[in-house]
Amino acid sequence: TINPRIFNAQTKVNWGAYMFVQEIPETEAPRFDLLDDSNTDAAIYLSVLPTAGFDAITRADLVALVRRCAHLNSAGRDVFLRFAPDMNTPKDWYPWGQQPNKFLYHWKMLREILKSVPGADRTALVWAPHDGTLYPYDSKNQKGDDFICLDTNKDGKLDQYDDPYSPYFPGKDNVDWVGLSTFFAADRYPATTNFKPPSKFLNNVLTGATRPSNSNFYYVYSETFHLPMMISDIGASFYTQADSDLTPLTGDSELEIKSMFWRQWLTDSVFHQKFPRIKFFCVSE
Numbered sequence: 001t002i003n004p005r006i007f008n009a010q011t012k013v014n015w016g017a018y019m020f021v022q023e024i025p026e027t028e029a030p031r032f033d034l035l036d037d038s039n040t041d042a043a044i045y046l047s048v049l050p051t052a053g054f055d056a057i058t059r060a061d062l063v064a065l066v067r068r069c070a071h072l073n074s075a076g077r078d079v080f081l082r083f084a085p086d087m088n089t090p091k092d093w094y095p096w097g098q099q100p101n102k103f104l105y106h107w108k109m110l111r112e113i114l115k116s117v118p119g120a121d122r123t124a125l126v127w128a129p130h131d132g133t134l135y136p137y138d139s140k141n142q143k144g145d146d147f148i149c150l151d152t153n154k155d156g157k158l159d160q161y162d163d164p165y166s167p168y169f170p171g172k173d174n175v176d177w178v179g180l181s182t183f184f185a186a187d188r189y190p191a192t193t194n195f196k197p198p199s200k201f202l203n204n205v206l207t208g209a210t211r212p213s214n215s216n217f218y219y220v221y222s223e224t225f226h227l228p229m230m231i232s233d234i235g236a237s238f239y240t241q242a243d244s245d246l247t248p249l250t251g252d253s254e255l256e257i258k259s260m261f262w263r264q265w266l267t268d269s270v271f272h273q274k275f276p277r278i279k280f281f282c283v284s285e
Contacts, residue, residue, distance in 0.1 A: 004038040017043040017080065019282055023051045025061050032072065043078040045282060050084055053095045054102035062110050063117070070119035079123040080280070082232060083110055086130040086181060087168050090139045098141045100149045100167040111174045128179030128232035132164025132217070133210040153213075161213050165221065172225040177280075179232030180206070180217055184261060191239040194251035202231070202265045206275060222277045230280035236261040258285060 004018050020030035035042060048065060050057055069079045084096045084103055091097045107127075114120055136158050141147055152163040169175075182205050184197040198204075208215040222229040238254040265271045266281060 004035050004040070004042065008038055008040070014038070014040045015042060017045045017280070017282075019045040019047060021047045021049060024048050024057055024065060025052060026064070032077075035077075041076060043080060044072055045080045045082065047082045047085055049094075050096040050106075054084075054099060054106055057106055059109060059113075062106070062113050066110070066113045066117045066120055066123070069114075069123040070117055073122040074119055077122075080126050080177065080230070081114075081123050082126040082128050082179065083107060085128045085179075085232060088129040088132065088135060088164050090137050090141070092140075093137070098136070098139055098150065099146055101145055103168055104170050107170045108174060111170070124176035125174070126177045126179050126230065126232065127168075127170065127175045127221075128181060128230070129165050129168055131180060131182035131205050131210075132208075132215055133182075133205060135160065135164035135211070136162065160211065163213055164211070164215055165217060169221070172227065175225075175227060177230055178217075178221045178225075178227050179230040179280075181233035182231070183233075183235050183237065183284075185237040186239060191237075191249060194238055194249050194254075194257060196252050196257050196260045197236060197264070200264065201261070202234070203271065203274070218275055218277070227277070228280075229275075229278045231265075231278060231282065233282050233284050235284040 002018070004015070008014050018035055020032065022028075022030050030046070032044065035044065046069070069081060072079050084106070086094060087096060087098075087100075087103045089097045091099065096103065111125060114123060114125060136150070139158055141150060142158055147158060149167040150158050150162060152166060153161055155161070182202065184201055186192075186194070204210050206216075206218040208217065218229065221227065236258050238257055239249050241249060262283075266283075272278070
């Protein structure tokens with residue numbers, strides 16, 4: 001876990017939020033004390049991962065989670081609660097992946113508890129799927145009740161023409177923030193070279209220009225529903241070697257790749273004018 005006090009000192013910035021991760025059911029409590037040591041009012045961005053699958057989660061687990069958020073709120077911390085992130089990715093990526101029925105059942109239970117437990121009014125529930133560019137990611141989910149939900153164009157198959165987001169959306173009234181995670185990576189693995197991202201990478205992801213189906217995430221889920229948005233996880237990959245090959249890769253430098261990537265969205269005024277509802281970036285580098 002990064003130490004916020006040390007990172008703030010190294011970068012000479014008191015950053016507005018830090019991500020913490022916990023499993024549900026919980027196996028190990030996050031080190032929130034590290035944030036307290038920073039002596040700032042930074043928010044807690046809490047990613048909650050159902051690593052044992054949805055069937056392992058009880059109502060008591062969700063109540064305990066919300067009570068933790070209420071405790072953090074009472075201590076002066078805003079909490080952004082990202083439950084079961086990247087839920088639209090395959091189950092062989094994450095145990096909670098591509099199970100819209102179970103996801104929506106647990107999400108709505110969490111929402112109901114969040115509204116009923118006193119003191120959690122500074123906790124925002126964040127719905128955050130993964131960038132749908134490669135959806136459905138070679139999914140094997142081709143039958144059953146989930147498949148009926150996932151086959152959005154009702155052509156009897158799950159492919160790139162199905163909507164990567166709508167089967168998992170719990171409804172505007174059950175969401176406080178929307179988010180999307182995306183990463184720029186090599187077009188093959190193992191990578192053979194490092195190269196800079198294409199121009200307007202994030203712009204194209206947000207507007208659905210990277211997909212054949214109608215999936216303009218920003219317009220549909222942030223603009224239309226008047227919900228604030230975050231880029232819930234973002235980064236650009238730099239490979240030091242090709243898999244087990246110890247030979248360094250050729251191509252652009254790490255600084256060139258990452259600085260160009262950041263300038264496309266983090267410091268680009270045109271980007272912010274086009275996407276004014278994006279208020280939060282979680283950068284994973």
